[in-house]
Amino acid sequence: MATIIDGKALAAKLDEATRKRVKQLAEHGIIPGLVVVLVGDDLASQIYVRNKERRAKKMGLHSIVRKLPATITEAELIQVIQEYNEDTSIHAILVQLPLPAQINEFHVTTAIDPKKDVDGFHPVNLGKLLVNKTDRTPIACTPQGIMTMFKAYHIPLDGKRVVVIGRSTIVGKPMAALLINANATVTITHSHTHHLAQLTREADILIVAVGIAHFVHATDVKPGAVVIDVGMDRDEKGKLVGDVDFTTVQDRASYITPVPKGVGPMTITTLMAQTVALAEWSGEENG
Numbered sequence: 160m161a162t163i164i165d166g167k168a169l170a171a172k173l174d175e176a177t178r179k180r181v182k183q184l185a186e187h188g189i190i191p192g193l194v195v196v197l198v199g200d201d202l203a204s205q206i207y208v209r210n211k212e213r214r215a216k217k218m219g220l221h222s223i224v225r226k227l228p229a230t231i232t233e234a235e236l237i238q239v240i241q242e243y244n245e246d247t248s249i250h251a252i253l254v255q256l257p258l259p260a261q262i263n264e265f266h267v268t269t270a271i272d273p274k275k276d277v278d279g280f281h282p283v284n285l286g287k288l289l290v291n292k293t294d295r296t297p298i299a300c301t302p303q304g305i306m307t308m309f310k311a312y313h314i315p316l317d318g319k320r321v322v323v324i325g326r327s328t329i330v331g332k333p334m335a336a337l338l339i340n341a342n343a344t345v346t347i348t349h350s351h352t353h354h355l356a357q358l359t360r361e362a363d364i365l366i367v368a369v370g371i372a373h374f375v376h377a378t379d380v381k382p383g384a385v386v387i388d389v390g391m392d393r394d395e396k397g398k399l400v401g402d403v404d405f406t407t408v409q410d411r412a413s414y415i416t417p418v419p420k421g422v423g424p425m426t427i428t429t430l431m432a433q434t435v436a437l438a439e440w441s442g443e444e445n446g
């Protein structure tokens with residue numbers, strides 16, 4: 160039976176440390192400010208915004224949600240981003256993805272000031288990650304949160320075979336870069352991969368970010384593997400589930416993350432910590 164990685168408990172512990180940093184900044188008159196820009200509505204995004212708001216309030220952050228209609232033009236959205244680039248009370252800007260079809264995600268992420276890019280999606284920050292220059296660089300919150308889980312559970316990465324299912328800019332690609340920087344041997348797979356199960360069965364660590372409920376079954380997993388589930392799906396009954404068939408894989412893995420209470424809370428914890436870090440870095444530059 161696998162050890163269940165308790166993302167919720169770990170997140171609560173890490174939030175304590177972040178809260179202390181918020182207090183220290185307050186002594187210097189700085190309140191970390193986070194704006195989440197939400198265009199239209201998407202299920203995962205709604206859960207994210209709700210939980211993020213709750214946590215930001217607990218943490219003592221200045222947190223706002225800017226809701227915009229799904230019909231907004233790209234130029235109008237970029238104008239909103241520029242408004243927050245100029246706003247000195249805001250240290251962190253997050254534009255919820257996915258965006259409606261008429262808006263080019265690259266144009267939007269590139270419009271965010273890299274110093275306020277709390278998601279680490281700006282090409283400058285992605286480039287720094289790729290060349291392993293990660294100090295003072297914001298990094299995509301989900302992959303970074305997963306790295307924090309590995310560390311907290313003493314899961315070694317050096318020399319390990321890691322298979323990542325999913326090649327998105329928000330999870331798969333930054334995840335691969337972080338793992339390579341940690342000396343893992345990384346295989347990125349996706350919807351065009353031939354004989355996927357052959358690859359996943361070789362993985363010491365399997366990270367699943369496809370967005371399809373129960374995509375990974377026990378037979379896809381090497382006995383004793385570490386299984387990380389990034390999925391946020393709905394099952395037939397409308398319940399929130401991951402991409403991994405938890406009940407069967409649980410018997411085969413050594414460690415497994417649940418959904419909910421696994422990767423999701425760690426993403427939010429990392430978002431909070433990175434918002435505070437951006438505020439700290441901006442203070443140092445000015446002072």
Ligand SMILES: Nc1nc(=O)c2c([nH]1)NC[C@@H]1CN(c3ccc(C(=O)N[C@@H](CCC(=O)O)C(=O)O)cc3)C=[N+]21
Nearest residue numbers: 203204206207210254255256278419420421423424426
């Ligand atoms: N620019 C951008 N950055 C993101 O990081 C980003 C995004 N856009 N768009 C949407 C996805 C999704 N995402 C979630 C993070 C945490 C939970 C979360 O808190 N999950 C809880 C939810 C439990 C519940 O409340 O039902 C859990 O897993 O325990 C959910 C979803 C971040 N995303």
